[in-house]
Amino acid sequence: MQGSHNLTVNSNWTNNGTYDPGTGTVTFNGTSTISGTTTSHEFYNITINATKTMTAPSDNINLYGNWLNNGIFNHNSGTITLLGTSDQNITSGNYPFYNLTVQNSSTGVNLLDNATVAYALSLVDGIFSTGSNYIISQDLTINAITNFSDQSFVYGNIRKYIGNGVTYPLPIGKGTSSTDYLRADLISAITGGTSYIDVSVDAITETSNNIDANLTSTQNGEDLTEVLGEDAIWTIIPNVQPTGTYGIRLYVANIGLDAGDDNFFCIVKRDGASADYSDWLSLDGSTTIPANDAAGRIYDSGNGYAERDGYTSFSQFSIAKWTSTLQVELVSFKGICKNNSAILSWQTYSEINNDYFIIEKSRDMVNFFEFTRVDGAGNSNVINSYEVKDNELFSGDNFYRLKQVDFDGTKETFNTIVINCDKSNDSEAIINVYPNPFRSVLKLYIENLNDHDVELIFLDETGRIVLKKSIFVTDKLYETSIDLKELKPAIYYLRLVSDLKVFNIKVTKQ
Incomplete structure (x- = not known):
C-alpha cells in the first residue's frame, strides 16, 4: 500500500507486506493490535481516539510524523523510533512507552504532555524539547538514557528515577x-x-x-x-x-x-x-x-x-x-619520629616560579638556622611530595620551619612544627596546622587524640581571646578544616587544649 492515505482502523492492524505511510494519519478507533511479519512497522502520524485502545507490536514502530494518544496505549515492551525529517509532536496521553528512540534528522521532537519511558530512552539525533513538561525515565539502571550527545539531548525537564550505587547521566x-x-x-x-x-x-x-x-x-x-x-x-x-x-x-x-x-x-x-x-x-x-x-x-x-x-x-x-594567589600552594607540612630520626615531609598543590625550599631548625623556636635545601618543581599544577631526614636531633623539642624561595629570590615562610623523639611513642599526641599563613581556612592534622575534645582558642598579639571553637577528634589520624573567614588578617596565637596536652602555635591570617 502506498500514498499519503488517512486511514481509520476499527479493529486490528496486520502488515504482512509493505506499507508506505507517505504523510498520512492512521487513526485507531477500536480495540486494536498491531502485528504482522514485518519487524519494523512504518507510520507517519498515529492517533489513538478517546476511550480506544492500541497495543503496539513487541518489536518496532517507526514514526515519521506525530503521535497523538487520546485513548489507551499498551507498549507491549516494544520500541517507538521517531525518524522524522521535520519537527515531530508527541502527546502520550499519560500512557508510558517502553523503549523510545529519538532519531530525528531535523530540529527534533516536541513533547506536548508528560511522557514516561519505562525502560530505555535512546537519544541518537535531534533535540527532545519538553517545554514545561517532563520526560520521565523510570528504569533504575545506568542504561536508562543512552546515546546522547551535543546533537541529541533534552531541552527542558528530565524526571529521573534513581537507585543506589549507580551513576546516572543527565543529558x-x-x-x-x-x-x-x-x-x-x-x-x-x-x-x-x-x-x-x-x-x-x-x-x-x-x-x-x-x-x-x-x-x-x-x-x-x-x-x-x-x-x-x-x-x-x-x-x-x-x-x-x-x-x-x-x-x-x-x-x-x-x-x-x-x-x-x-x-x-x-x-x-x-x-x-x-x-x-x-x-x-x-x-x-x-x-x-x-x-x-x-x-x-x-x-x-x-x-x-x-x-x-x-x-x-x-x-x-x-x-x-x-x-591561586600563592606562589606555592601547600597541602601539608608534617614530621614524625622513626628510628631516633625525624622524618619531615610536605606536599604542594601547585608551584609557580619555585626555585627551592629551605628547612630551618631551632631548639627554642626563636633562633633558627638553615638545616637543608630541597629543589622545587619550578612551575607545576600537580601534587608534589617532598621528604628529608634529620639524624642529628637535639635533646627534647626540635622545631622545624619551612620556607619557599622563588627564582627572583622572593621568600614565603610556612608553618613551624615541633618534634620530640625523646618521648615519641605510638601514643604521643601531635598537632600540626597548615597552610600557615592561611587565608580563610586553616587545616588541622592531629595524631593520637582520638575520642578527645579539643578546644581551639585564638588570641591576638595582646593576649586577648578573639575566638573559641571546639572539635571532637574521632580518629587516631584526624584531619579537619576550620573556617576562619570571620578573623581579620593578623598574627594570632592558637592554643589547642585537650585533657592530654596543651599546644601553642603561632599562625598568620593573610
Missing part, C-alpha cells in the same frame, strides 16, 4: 543549539528517601545580588572569584530529600573554562530560591573534590567535568573558579 540543555548542551551526572549512594529527581538547566544575567562580588565561599583555602551562572545553573529537585549521600558531575563543555583553569574550578551549591551569590557555597570540608589533575578537576579539551561528592540534599548547582 540536559538550556536550548536547542549544540552549544546549549550542559550534561550533568548523578553519582548515587542514596539509600532511601529520594525516589526521583527533576533536573533542568538555565543561565541567568548577573545583576543585583547575583554578582561575583558577593561571593564569600572558599575552596582549598582560596577565595572563590567567579561563579559561571551566566553560562549554567543546574536545578535538581527531589520528590523528598535523600537518606545517604551522592555526588554530582557538571561537564565543562560550553562553560567559560579552558585548560588554564585546571585545578582551579569546582562545584558550588545554593538554595533553589536564592537570588544572591553570597549563598553559593563550596561546602569544602563537608564534601570532597578529586585530587589535582584527576578527572573532576581538569578541562580535558572540553571533555572534562567538575565533581564533588558527599552531598546530602538537592538544590541548585553551578561551577565556580578561583585564582
